[in-house]
Amino acid sequence: MEPDDPINVLGQPLASCSTTPMTGFFRDGHCNTCTADQGSHTVCAVMTAEFLAYSKYVGNDLSTPRPEFGFDGLHPGDSWCLCAARFLQAHDEGCAPKVALASTHIRALDIVPLDVLKAHAG
Numbered sequence: 001m002e003p004d005d006p007i008n009v010l011g012q013p014l015a016s017c018s019t020t021p022m023t024g025f026f027r028d029g030h031c032n033t034c035t036a037d038q039g040s041h042t043v044c045a046v047m048t049a050e051f052l053a054y055s056k057y058v059g060n061d062l063s064t065p066r067p068e069f070g071f072d073g074l075h076p077g078d079s080w081c082l083c084a085a086r087f088l089q090a091h092d093e094g095c096a097p098k099v100a101l102a103s104t105h106i107r108a109l110d111i112v113p114l115d116v117l118k119a120h121a122g
Helices: 049-057 084-092 106-110 114-119
Strands: 041-046 079-083
Touching: 041 084, 041 106, 049 084, 079 084, 084 106, 106 114
Parallel strands: none
Antiparallel strands: 041 079
8 A cells, every 4th residue: 555645735745643642544653545545544633522522422432442453542632643524524513623734634635625624723
């Protein structure tokens, strides 16, 4: 799997999202993507308690540790490459987390309008 060009939504080189915890479809700390990334893990989001509770409620529990997958669970303040559709869903429900635009892959724009991302820029 070859990642798409590492360009962010601002047209600049894609910055790192997080290495602690390690994130990204490729687990390289960046919100890189490719055709195999069906979830489009392209939005670098800063977790909030409200968003983590919402995500758990809609069936994607990001806060509970899953040691069998090497996943310690996310906490408020952690940055994570979030699925673009989940981000947009949270935006529509009024509980979207903050976004690091420099670390959000340009392919997120296939799903989330730039003005929505900018409205949540942190």
